[in-house]
Structure formats: C-alpha cells, structure tokens
Amino acid sequence: MIGRLNHVAIAVPDLEAARAQYATMLGADVGAPQDEPDHGVTVVFITLPNTKIELLYPLGDDSPIQGFLDKNPSGGIHHVCYEVDDILAARDHLLTEGARVLGGGEPKIGAHGKPVLFLHPKDFNGCLVELEQV
C-alpha cells in the first residue's frame, strides 16, 4: 500500500541555524523558508536526490509543533510521510486492521496541497506517520 517516503519532518528551534547546518555543514540543497499559516508552520525543504527533509518551525500562536518543541527543546524528528495512491482506501484498510487515524479520519489538505492523514504514533512504534495521496 505505501509507496515512496515523501519526506522526513524535523522540528527545529532555530530555523536559520538549521538551514545553515544543512547548507554549510552537510552541503545540502536547502530552500527558502515558506510560511504556511493554515498549518501553523514555517517550512524549509531540503532536496535530496531521492526524497526530502522538511524543517518545521512554529508559526503563529497555535502551532501544532510548539508542544513538540516544548518537550524537545533541541528539536527532533517529528514525523515521516509515506505516499499512497488512494487515501480513502488506505484509511479504510487501516481502520479495518485496527489502526487509529487522527482527527476524525477525514483527510485534510496538507502543506503540499494534497490530501493527508496522520496515524496514531502508539500504533507505529512511537513514530507519527503521515500518509499523503500523490
């Protein structure tokens, strides 16, 4: 069912410092910051030859990643995103198998403009999993 690893998302406490680390220390292709006010984050994409790293930084007063940074002040890996062809079929299969889909189970439009769902970390080894329909 799952296809490519679309991205690994890393929450960071200092976006410019993180951009500099990846650009200068690791010599990666680091994009410009993009504000995503509907999602409460500023995002930086790091383009690798086979996938992307997304740096996430809180935007606004109600950012969904502020709590994560409060618990992990140095930052940390926030989630992994797998691609699926049909997000409703994926959801229905997961529910049948006993997995928990966050947020009521209706796909939302994610930061890339595509339908996404998040799965409960307790069902996946403490790892928050995003599914994105591509």
Added chain:
Amino acid sequence: MIGRLNHVAIAVPDLEAARAQYATMLGADVGAPQDEPDHGVTVVFITLPNTKIELLYPLGDDSPIQGFLDKNPSGGIHHVCYEVDDILAARDHLLTEGARVLGGGEPKIGAHGKPVLFLHPKDFNGCLVELEQV
C-alpha cells in the same frame, strides 16, 4: 556533500509486532530479521521504492539502542542516515565547520558493511545523523 537518504531507523519494542504493522497495516515490503551481533541489534529492512526503513531491536546485553528504548518505551525514530562519497573528507569538513563527530571521529564498519560515522544530535536539531560512505 550529502547524497541520498539511505534509511530512517526506528527503534521498536516488539520486532514481530512492528513487522506485522508494516506488512499488514501499511502493505510494505518487509524483510526477515537479521541479527547483527557486532552492533548489538536485530535489524529488519523495509524496502520502499526510494529508500529504506530499518527497524532496530536490541540484541545482547549491551545493545546501543536499549537506552533509547528505556527512555522511549513505545519506540521512536532513532536516526537518519545520509550517504556520502568520501567519509573522511566529509568528517574533515564537518570538524572544520565545528560539528562534533561521535566515537573519536574514526569511521567504523556499520551494519551494512560500509564505513559510517555518527554526528552529535545536539548539533543537528536533536536528530542523530549517520553518514555512510557508499
């Protein structure tokens, strides 16, 4: 400098349950467990079209991931691994830029039989980074 994302490693508290989750719930291509006694882990590779997920489970009495699981009983993302062409050149560049290389800075032969180094998580947003020469 960094190339492909070689893998994302997830430490898991129950290897068979994790294998079943990825095979049955997520429909992924899940390999057989491989004991790596020199590294204190049993590894399961999940092959995605563009990269790999590595499930890590402690092996033996002195496993390097036991402490991580003690702190994260549900499991969690343990590290990301980026490929480099020349690990000694990568190390020297990182040291010049002020990054900390773990374990004295000499590459060791990793679980894939290739030279690897680990970078200090505090220098990379709380994220343990492995570099593997390919």
